[in-house]
Amino acid sequence: MPVAGSEIVKMLPGKKPCKDCGYPTCFAFAMKLASGGATVDKCPYLSDEVKAKLLDLLAPPIRLVTIGSGDNAVKIGNEEVIYRHEKTFVHSPAITLLISDKEDDAGVEGKIQKIKELEFPWVGVNLKPDLLALHFESGDKDRFMALVKKVHEATDVGLVLISEDMDALFAARDICADRQPLVYPITKESIEAAIPRIKANPTPVGLRAEGVDALVPLTTRLKDEGIEDLVLDPGSKHLLDAIRDQTFIRRAALKQGFRPLGYPTIAFPCFLAKDSLKEMMAGSVFINKWASVIVFSDFDGHSLLPILVQRLNIYTDPRFPMAVEEKYYEVGAPDESSPVLVTTNWALTYFLVSSAVEATKVPAYICVKDAEGLGVLTAWAAGKFSGDMVGTFVKKSGIEDRVKHRKIIIPGKVARIKGELEDALNLEWEVIIGPRETTGIAAFLPAHAKELKGKS
Amino acid sequence: MEYKAPVEAYAGVVREVTIGTGRKSLKIGGENILPLHFFDEGSNPNPARFALEIIDMQPPDWPKHAVEPFQDVISDPVKWARRCQDFTVDAVSIYLMSTDPAVKDAPADKAAALTREIAEGIDVPLIVYGSGDEVKDAEVLPRVAEVCEGMNLLIGPVLKENYEAVGKAIMDHGHTAIAQSPLDINLLKELNVKLGKFFPPERIVIDPLSSALGYGMEYSFSLIERVKQIGIITKDSMTMMPIIANLGGECWKAKQAKENKEQGLLWEGMTALSLLLAGANLLVLRHPESLSLTKETLEVK
Numbered sequence: 001m002p003v004a005g006s007e008i009v010k011m012l013p014g015k016k017p018c019k020d021c022g023y024p025t026c027f028a029f030a031m032k033l034a035s036g037g038a039t040v041d042k043c044p045y046l047s048d049e050v051k052a053k054l055l056d057l058l059a060p061p062i063r064l065v066t067i068g069s070g071d072n073a074v075k076i077g078n079e080e081v082i083y084r085h086e087k088t089f090v091h092s093p094a095i096t097l098l099i100s101d102k103e104d105d106a107g108v109e110g111k112i113q114k115i116k117e118l119e120f121p122w123v124g125v126n127l128k129p130d131l132l133a134l135h136f137e138s139g140d141k142d143r144f145m146a147l148v149k150k151v152h153e154a155t156d157v158g159l160v161l162i163s164e165d166m167d168a169l170f171a172a173r174d175i176c177a178d179r180q181p182l183v184y185p186i187t188k189e190s191i192e193a194a195i196p197r198i199k200a201n202p203t204p205v206g207l208r209a210e211g212v213d214a215l216v217p218l219t220t221r222l223k224d225e226g227i228e229d230l231v232l233d234p235g236s237k238h239l240l241d242a243i244r245d246q247t248f249i250r251r252a253a254l255k256q257g258f259r260p261l262g263y264p265t266i267a268f269p270c271f272l273a274k275d276s277l278k279e280m281m282a283g284s285v286f287i288n289k290w291a292s293v294i295v296f297s298d299f300d301g302h303s304l305l306p307i308l309v310q311r312l313n314i315y316t317d318p319r320f321p322m323a324v325e326e327k328y329y330e331v332g333a334p335d336e337s338s339p340v341l342v343t344t345n346w347a348l349t350y351f352l353v354s355s356a357v358e359a360t361k362v363p364a365y366i367c368v369k370d371a372e373g374l375g376v377l378t379a380w381a382a383g384k385f386s387g388d389m390v391g392t393f394v395k396k397s398g399i400e401d402r403v404k405h406r407k408i409i410i411p412g413k414v415a416r417i418k419g420e421l422e423d424a425l426n427l428e429w430e431v432i433i434g435p436r437e438t439t440g441i442a443a444f445l446p447a448h449a450k451e452l453k454g455k456s
Numbered sequence: 457m458e459y460k461a462p463v464e465a466y467a468g469v470v471r472e473v474t475i476g477t478g479r480k481s482l483k484i485g486g487e488n489i490l491p492l493h494f495f496d497e498g499s500n501p502n503p504a505r506f507a508l509e510i511i512d513m514q515p516p517d518w519p520k521h522a523v524e525p526f527q528d529v530i531s532d533p534v535k536w537a538r539r540c541q542d543f544t545v546d547a548v549s550i551y552l553m554s555t556d557p558a559v560k561d562a563p564a565d566k567a568a569a570l571t572r573e574i575a576e577g578i579d580v581p582l583i584v585y586g587s588g589d590e591v592k593d594a595e596v597l598p599r600v601a602e603v604c605e606g607m608n609l610l611i612g613p614v615l616k617e618n619y620e621a622v623g624k625a626i627m628d629h630g631h632t633a634i635a636q637s638p639l640d641i642n643l644l645k646e647l648n649v650k651l652g653k654f655f656p657p658e659r660i661v662i663d664p665l666s667s668a669l670g671y672g673m674e675y676s677f678s679l680i681e682r683v684k685q686i687g688i689i690t691k692d693s694m695t696m697m698p699i700i701a702n703l704g705g706e707c708w709k710a711k712q713a714k715e716n717k718e719q720g721l722l723w724e725g726m727t728a729l730s731l732l733l734a735g736a737n738l739l740v741l742r743h744p745e746s747l748s749l750t751k752e753t754l755e756v757k
Contacts, residue, residue: 083685085678122670216459239754244495251462260457273753277721281753284726288677288733305712306669306722310730313674348672355711439709440558 003057005031011054013045020044033058062253062262065204065229067094067131067182067293068158074130076231076292077264082250088317091264093287094130095307096160096295098270099151100137101144108147111298112154120305123347124324127308133295134172136163141171148172152179160206160266160293166190170197177201182231182293184208184266191218195225204229206266211235212248216260223260230263231293239272239282246289264292276303284310321373322347328399329354332363336404337452339364339445341434342390343411344371344379356441362449365402369393376411387417391424405452412436465497466490468691470684470737471658472502473698475547475610475632476581482546484661484737485698488688491735492754504732505546506747507583507740509704510536512562512570513554521717522708525744537574537582543744547610549583550574551705555596556587564596568603575607583610583740585634585702590617598625606630610700612663616647623655634700636663639675641682641695648694657697661738666703668710669727676701677734684735701731704742721746729753 009030021042023029032038033054040046040054064078074094081087099111111132119128132151136144144163151159152175159181163169173183184206186194198205205227209215212234219230232249236242249265252258267286273279279296280303286294287310299307316322323345331354343353345368357364369390371379379385394400394408406429410417415433422431435444472486487500494500512533515523525543529535533550540548550571554562575582584600586593597611598621612634614622619635626633635651637643644664651660664683667676680699687695707713707727713720724746728739732750741747 083678083681084674085682212461213459216457220457240492240494243492247493247495248461251464252459256460256462258457258459260459277718277725277749278753280722281725281729281749284729285733285753288730302716302719303722306719306726309670309712310673310726313669314677314730316674318674318678352671359711 003034005034008033008054008057011046011050012043018045056259060262061257062264063228063230064091065231065264065292067160067180067204067231069178069180070156072130072157073180074158079250079264079290080254082254084314085318088319089315091292092311092315093291094158094293095283095304095311096131096133096293097129097299098133098135098162098295098297099147100135101140101147102138108150112151114299115157116155118299118301118304120301120308122309122312123322123351125312127305127312129299129304129308131158131160131293133160133162136161136165136168136172141165141168144168145171145175148175152176158182160184160295166194166197170194170201173203174201177203180204182206182266184231185233186218186222188214188218191221195222195227198222198227199225202227202229204231206231206233208233208235212245212252212261215249219260219263232261232263232265233268234265236267236272239285242267242272243285243289246286246291250290265290266293266295267291268295270295270297280304280307283307287311287314323370323373324350324368326368326370326393328365328367328397328402330363330365331357332361334363334365334402336402338362338403339409339449339452340367340399340403340407341365341409342367342369342394344369344374344376344385346371346373346375346379349375352438353441356438357445360442360445362445364445364449365399367394367397367399367408377413380414380417385414385417387420387422388424390417391421394425394429406430407432407448407452409434409448412440461495463496464493466688466691468688468696470687470696470698471660473632473658473661475583475608475661477606477608480579480581481608482581487737490684490688491733502737504736505738506751507547507549507738508540508543508545508744508747509549509551509702509740509742510540510574511551511553512567513560518708519714519717519720521720522714522743533570534573534577537578540744541578541580543747545580545747547581547583547738548574548578549585549702549740551585552587552596552600555592556589557592558589559587561592564599567596568599571600571609572604572607575604575609581608581610583634583700583738585612588613590615594618594621597622601625601629601631604629604631608632610634610661612636612661612700614647614651616643616650619647619651623651627655627659632659632661634661634663635697636665639665639667639672639679641679641686644683645692645694648697652694657693660697662695662697662699663702664699666701666706666727666731666736668703668706668713669723669730670712671706671710673727673730676703677730680731680734680736698737699735700738700740701728701736702740703727703731704740708742721749725749725753 185208234245269282371384488498613636
């Protein structure tokens with residue numbers, strides 16, 4: 001719920017057109033503040049009290065919290081909408097792997113390897129998990145400290161520390177405070193004793209309560225103490241309850257502008273589900289339903305990839321189609337007599353075409369024309385994939401130096417650009433109409449490749 | 457600051473649509489809350505339903521782990537349909553792939569006779585999907601509607617190119633229609649308006665096209681979410697129909713689903729769960745295990 005400029009102007013001095021802030025009037029300055037185009041400190045006449053009030057009003061409705069440090073710092077929160085179609089989701093949830101201090105050395109080593117090594121290239125981005133959560137369960141504090149030390153030394157990743165025992169929790173925090181770990185859980189029972197210990201070495205704090213309403217006094221209390229890097233756990237016991245709790249927190253923060261719930265949330269499919277596939281499924285629900293840290297008991301490549309793709313899909317900005325770079329791409333190891341296909345640069349189009357080509361095991365070149373991230377037919381309709389434009393691109397792409405033949409395959413859906421494209425290529429190329437759908441590539445490409453080879 | 461639970465209430469109600477007849481019937485839609493928002497004011501009398509998809513010919517490119525549950529019946533669609541009932545499904549969906557001119561171009565009469573035999577052989581309602589070829593479907597689907605007179609099958613896709621011929625046959629022979637449009641809310645509304653001129657809106661189910669995880673799922677997710685919200689929140693009559701997500705075929709096309717069983721189940725399961733959370737009322741999957749995985753996830757204790 002953004003604050004209106006007309007609300008802000010009431011708090012500005014307003015008596016003199018001093019222009020010290022760089023704007024002609026207080027009203028103009030207020031409008032800029034409201035839209036995020038100026039900062040409060042530009043006005044030298046504000047009392048500390050008014051300044052604090054303004055900063056609070058202008059703060060994002062969901063606080064931005066950073067867990068981890070350096071290249072592995074994960075930023076969560078600062079979201080602006082409830083549904084992604086309203087604008088976009090911004091900060092992807094941190095996919096987090098849990099290690100209990102009850103696990104044996106081999107188990108711990110295995111998980112450290114997973115967080116370091118599991119990654120998947122996916123249409124120009126690299127998908128990987130983010131954080132490790134270290135859970136004090138053994139009852140043996142030395143064992144837990146040894147685990148924290150080991151992980152701290154072996155990795156650079158951000159950490160979540162989980163311990164019901166406050167001594168163990170803060171001792172662990174002191175080992176890895178440089179890593180900005182999330183300490184969890186602080187509850188209504190432990191909050192008073194925890195406040196001085198949090199302040200002694202401030203890092204993000206995870207709050208747990210029985211229900212959304214019970215979180216309110218906790219966040220309010222910590223805010224009074226100046227502790228604001230908070231992550232919320234409403235203690236949901238069931239996935240349907242979790243959907244309710246996450247929805248209420250998000251609505252309260254964004255629709256009601258209710259500050260005490262304006263923080264990112266943490267969710268624990270690892271404690272909700274008992275079998276590994278259901279745990280990943282529950283995790284996917286939390287990706288859709290706004291959790292910002294999602295903790296899994298374990299995963300391998302095959303169970304992790306779907307979750308990472310799910311996160312990528314939901315956090316893709318719907319206002320901008322995902323696009324790949326304009327150039328020719330090689331699938332397999334193509335040579336001078338390999339087929340040449342042309343398509344648009346919508347990531348999905350490119351991805352479908354390249355997977356279909358890859359599946360045929362025929363090495364080929366795919367010339368990807370920048371069509372502002374549109375699919376083939378839409379791009380043609382919008383005038384971004386005309387024969388002229390494709391021709392100009394093909395000529396400057398350098399593909400003419402890579403193949404000896406002069407046959408280029410266009411998508412069946414834009415068969416009508418054939419003549420224009422041949423003209424644009426000075427009739428040096430033969431334009432071949434390919435299949436309408438990428439599913440047709442399987443049957444089409446091997447036959448075409450054979451023909452090319454036969455001639456060369 | 458006092459916290460007041462942000463409970464919401466909306467004006468729109470999704471039409472309740474019945475498919476099948478008598479003891480073989482099923483109701484979908486009827487809700488005036490967003491998906492799984494049982495905490496808001498209102499209710500959903502018919503929680504999301506699940507169907508398994510079968511194909512009218514030996515599936516050409518299914519991986520071993522997708523064929524496995526149906527190994528011994530997969531070459532006989534009638535037996536295959538019956539086998540689906542072992543997995544507590546609310547409906548079975550037959551995809552008339554063989555009628556596609558690019559596949560076998562099987563004749564309409566044959567497809568219609570098979571559809572009737574399948575419908576008579578199962579105890580749940582039947583969903584029928586034509587090949588998607590707008591010209592061939594205008595021949596096949598009316599024939600199916602006629603041969604299965606009065607069985608109230610859920611038949612589609614009814615497209616903007618063939619809605620007159622296909623829609624009329626579906627209506628005249630007592631069935632329910634799947635109105636399909638390609639991932640665009642305006643095209644979707646336009647088709648419903650055109651169809652609604654002669655076709656009863658309480659017998660229309662919307663298919664906004666379902667894309668698989670990693671292959672455009674986010675487009676389907678956001679479109680379904682919008683359609684549902686425009687219906688329930690802003691009470692737009694032309695979007696207040698139940699939504700079908702026919703996602704199984706799309707998911708099992710993905711390389712990632714084919715290469716490993718566990719990954720495949722999650723691929724289909726997560727797509728289903730996402731589209732359910734977005735607002736799908738009826739979900740069509742292929743693998744019985746991803747179907748039970750999806751249903752059981754929502755009961756996670």
